[in-house]
Amino acid sequence: DQQVKQNSPSLSVQEGRISILNCDYTNSMFDYFLWYKKYPAEGPTFLISISSIKDKNEDGRFTVFLNKSAKHLSLHIVPSQPGDSAVYFCAASDAGGTSYGKLTFGQGTILTVHP
């Protein structure tokens, strides 16, 4: 049962344009959502997070939007840069639960930004 889904395995974008990565979830108990960037054989690098009480959080070039009714979130990267090329993972957590900090990850989306 995949509780967090990233349905696009890959995304290709031109440098300077917007990258939009999508994520859907099924567990209504999730109340924190995080985005990570990852390279092979390395640990994930935190990008941005959002609490379920918000619908938008922005940090520099990264903005995360949350639509609770649709159980959908998206990460916008503007402008995209070649250095953004990596695998992006969406993760969710039930922060109020007993396993606070336990993350459920999506399958990942490979982002390629072309110069």
Place this chain on the structure above:
Amino acid sequence: GAVVSQHPSRVICKSGTSVKIECRSLDFQATTMFWYRQFPKQSLMLMATSNEGSKATYEQGVEKDKFLINHASLTLSTLTVTSAHPEDSSFYICSARVPGRQFLSGNTIYFGEGSWLTVV
């Protein structure tokens, strides 16, 4: 900032042997750590939650007798893969939660660099 360190970063072991991976929180006390496994081109799957001073909580389908977790101190959790088989070859990643912080973000959960295990 807080750092979580894993060791070794790469290990090759023979089938049937055991191998230990360490996860250390370097500048904070982590009462709870998490162990994940990632197969090539797949997602990070939670294996278990490691609690200092008590037994680990394993996710469904993870063999607790095969993947032994010991969280004997507030800064160290270890994962021992016992009687390793080639199918255990994977990338193992730990994370540690900073206690006392409510909002989940980059300064409340820290990931280690990961450990590549190859069983031959």
